Amino acid sequence: MVMSAEAWGLFLVACLMLNIAPGPDLIFVLSRTLGHGRKAGFAASFGVCSGAMVHVLAAALGVSAILATSATAFMLVKYVGAAYLVWLGIKAMLSREGMLQIEGKHKPGATAWSIYRQGVLIDVLNPKAALFFMAFLPQFIPHDGSLSALLILLDTLFLGAIVIASGLLVEAGYIMLAAPLGTYLRNNKTIARRIDRLVGGLFIGLGAKIALTD
Structure with a gap:
């Protein structure tokens, strides 16, 4: 692809700034890193990036235009995505053992594959991500x-x-920084439970924001 150096510079800076900005994807990656370690963080990152690739393919094929022109399709995806975030938040807040896996204990449902699938769904069910790629x-x-x-x-x-790819690099940096903190948190049950409530509240808040925002 042929672009001027100035255009490439603008594009790469825009990529970096967009990926640094906090959102559902980054919060999910950080929560899984803190809760289950570096491997889970990368599984979450690969999941949300795989979901983003679905949006890229949809934008390239013109499928994303359906969301832009059909209010019904846009609202359906938006509400399903918002409900999924709220469900993840409630699950984190009500979990008996908490989101953060205590060292030495295996937490059911926290496999890399399950975390990857959650990441894919979080991104695929975000209609604004589809519109972003279609417009950007x-x-x-x-x-x-x-x-x-x-x-x-x-x-x-x-x-x-x-x-x-720039998103993967940015998220990898966050994962490497958050993993040591997660090790400490997973050995402190009181702090772990508070983080559970905080992360759960953030997901519920994000879901509500997506549902209530046009």
Whole structure:
């Protein structure tokens, strides 16, 4: 793909700033890192990034336009996604053992695969992520007739992959910083329970915000 150095610089800076900003994805990655360690954090990160890749593919194929033009489709995905976040929050707040796995104990349902699936769902069920990729990526692709439909599709996938790769790098940094703190928290039951309530409240709040925001 041909872009000027200035355009590449703007694109990469935008990617970095967008991925640093806190949101449901980052909160989920951090909560799983604190609760279950570095491996779980990376499983969560790969999950949300896989979900993001679904949105990139949908934007490249024009499927995301359905959400932009159909109020019914947008509201359906929005409310299902909001409900899923609220459910995760309630689950964290009401869990007897808590979200944070105490060292030496195995917590059922906290496998890397289950965490990965949760991450995928959190991102796929976020309609604003779909609209973001649909609006953001085309700004860096010429639509003056110089590119064929196939090249536009491939360029959209390529730029989307860069956005997701930068997200992986940013989240990896957060995971590496949060993992040692998680080790300490998992050995302190009182603090662990408080973190459970805090994270649960954040997910419930995010779900409510998504449901109530146009």
